[in-house]
Amino acid sequence: MYSLPLLSLAIWVPIGFGVLVLATGSDRNAHMARVLALIGAVLGLLVTLPLYMGFSPALGGFQYVQKLEWIETLNVNYHLGIDGISLLLILLNSFTTVIVVVAGWEIIQKRVAQYMASFLILSGLMNGVFCALDALLFYVFFESTLIPMFIIIGIWGGARRVYASMKFFLYTLLGSLLSLVALIYLYFASNGSFSLLDFYDTPLTLTAQVLIFFAFFMAFAVKVPMWPVHTWLPDAHVEAPTGGSVVLAAIMLKLGGYGFLRLSLPIVPDASHALAGFMIFLSLVAVVYIGLVALVQTDMKKLIAYSSISHMGFVTLGLFIFNAQGMEGAVIQMISHGFISGALFLCVGVLYDRMHTRAIGDYGGVVNTMPVFAAFFMLFAMANAGLPGTSGFVGEFTVILGAMQSNFWFAFLAATTLIFGAAYTLWMYKRVIFGAVANRHVAELKDINLREFMVLGVLAVAVLVMGVWPDPVAEVMHTAVGDILAHVSNSKLPE
């Protein structure tokens, strides 16, 4: 049966539209650029829907596989395929792109075409990362995402945007370059193949595995970001424009978690086991210590950035306790964090567009002038704190359950986030939203308009639906999680 190369479409439709948008040129055609970008983003989302419809959750391995020769000399193939985990991330990515395009509709007035095009191209590239089954293809997509994000932060960012964009780029480049050396080593170890599937079956000594693990760790831990290599993230988040922060938090951080899942765990299982304690330690430091750091932030975006790091600690914790609940919890946490952190950054963006300040101290009593907004913000703040009934609860709770099977103290420490998370989120919420009207500017605030309402509304629905009925998400990934766990439990040490 002939079928469309859906994965290729998911990658190239946004990129193609991005190029088209870029071609509209200067700001005189800004409206055309916006409309075209919206069409591209929506089409990009539409082509990913059949992926979900036609996906068979019970099948193991990869689906929608497409394999073309790309660089024969190096034995590199254009090899795509997805399992349940990649499917979810692709959907999240394409969905977020639509949100971001709509969210930037009026706010961005400078170089609109370049702004929209950057996001579309970025979206296509990240879809590429999630479907690549060839290591070099994976790497190319993984690295390419740096360019649009660098531009986004640098052009439309805040006052210290140059510093933040440079730091972002160099920090992440350092990590990924070392992983490139590891990939080349694996190429020779697997007798001249770059296919991830061949890497999965390549026997490796423990020393080699540990070195490869650390090379991958450099790439993915920076991206996640794990403590102590997280310092680029608060800078990048604070300086990035709202759309940039949303994509950064919702998708780009997931590239790191996904990298651990797709590369580190199955390729170097013995090293993963050997170093699991180390990874869990770092994750728990992120959860607890960064949670405390978030508590003392005075800048809303910075607070959410630290909260992201803390929540991503759950993802890495879930991955390295090696049981099904932990891993499923980690994936759910990735998806849910995509919605929640995206929504929170949008909320801060809504305030910032009106007041041009992100300092918590400049606000107070916003509920008096923006009641509808306050309601939405409330929902997302609660979700961030892990309130049952929201998606934030499902992920965190599952990871804690998984951790409990492994070690009581892991679970205990991880569970402190339910306290710290609630503390820093709700305290910020209280200071910004409640109380007396702080100043003249707050008194003049206008509530959200229809566009903002729709954006936040869609996200609110997503957060609630996933909170009360996580099955559609959990179902598609059972088999994939099982596959990865099977790989992790098989020792690859040579006989």
Add this chain to the structure above:
Amino acid sequence: MQYILPLWPAHAEIFLLAMACVILIADLFVRDENRGITHMLTQLTLAGCAVITWFSANDDPTHTFSGMFVGDLMADVLKLTTYFVVMTILVYAREYITLRGMFRGEFFALVLFATLGLMVMISANHLLTLYLGLELLSLSLYAMVALQRDSAQATEAAMKYFVLGALASGMLLYGMSMVYGAAGSLEITRIAALIADDGAKNVVLVFGLVFLVAGIGFKLGAAPFHMWLPDVYHGAPTAVTLFIGTVPKLAAFAFVIRLLVQALGTEEIQGHWQQMLAVMAVLSLIVGNITAIAQTNLKRMLAYSTISHMGFLLIGILAGGLNGYASGMFYVIVYVLMSLGAFGMILLLSRRNFEAENLDDFKGLNQRRPWYAFLMLLLMFSMAGVPPTVGFYAKFAVLQAIVEAGHAWLAVIAVIFSLIGAFYYLRVVKLMYFDDAQDAAPIVPRADVQVLLSVNGIAVLAFGIFPQPLLALCVSAIIASL
């Protein structure tokens, strides 16, 4: 007569030499306002060479002129690249040299003679032929650097270039005489056979090798023999820098392959020069990348970036084996493509009495001309080695070769320094995209410059998305020639 037959491997050289003489004479009868005719004739000559080389290309190496000259696939590929790059240089440079009074017959004659030198070097199968080509190239380049007679800076650069270049040539000659002493022949393919037979003369050979490698280091611009490079790049008129910074690297690559790999490629000697190249490569990466950060002049920055690129190239060559040499060839072609575009951008922004050579001159280019800013962005990311541009695959191929050769530590060093290198390329992107324009002068390039520069920039992306053809070409060229 039978000693010089067959002639066809050298047809392109003979044609070029004849045409250079014709152009030199014809130019005497052309008035200044019709100087375009000389330009046109030069371009036609190069196109003619391309046609000749294209049709005389064959897979098996053919020796001629009593074994002094060779035609093989590597030579053909490098020569064809040379023609196209030189033709592009002439297009990019036209406006610039016209405004600076250099749009004269001498310029074109020198370009043609330099090109001839490159071709002879690329096809040399004899140490003297190699030297002959090198000197023809160097002498033409010294004159080209000094062509702008009223510029003190250019004269100083020419002087430095000449003195250090002569020193390097002397070293090369001395090294060659040692090789002759040990092997008893100057013919490259015979040296290989002679030294393989007799291992006892290795001390003399290694002694000579030191001088050869030092000479090569000078010509490539690899540290610690790089001192001339930033001053010459900076001091020379940009149109000449464009030439010096691009095509000679192709010939230098052929030079290294012929001399070190084909003549001195026995296992023991190879081990010696690989060590020397490794030291030079690491030093080049360190000096090039770190010093480039401190530069405020784009030409100087690109000069230091060249040094670091040469470090990468040397790593490819010292990795050895088919993949190593092929990755080196791929790297050098890619480097020339990127360098061509980057210097082309400087020429594009320059105008009468204004050299756009400072980094600050690129500020806000995205506001002034987004398309050219985008092209420069591609070029810079490519130089930094960020996918999906072709610069990534160049670095990747080299890294792969060196890991295969078992020197993973060199790969790690190369990777760390390319990270440091990324910083100064990013700074150019930052200036173009994140800063506001200081200079509002309109940029109105000629149509041919617009087209070629666009092709040049897009090629960096296109070869990045489809690197296979170029990569396969390099591999087959190396297979056919070794």
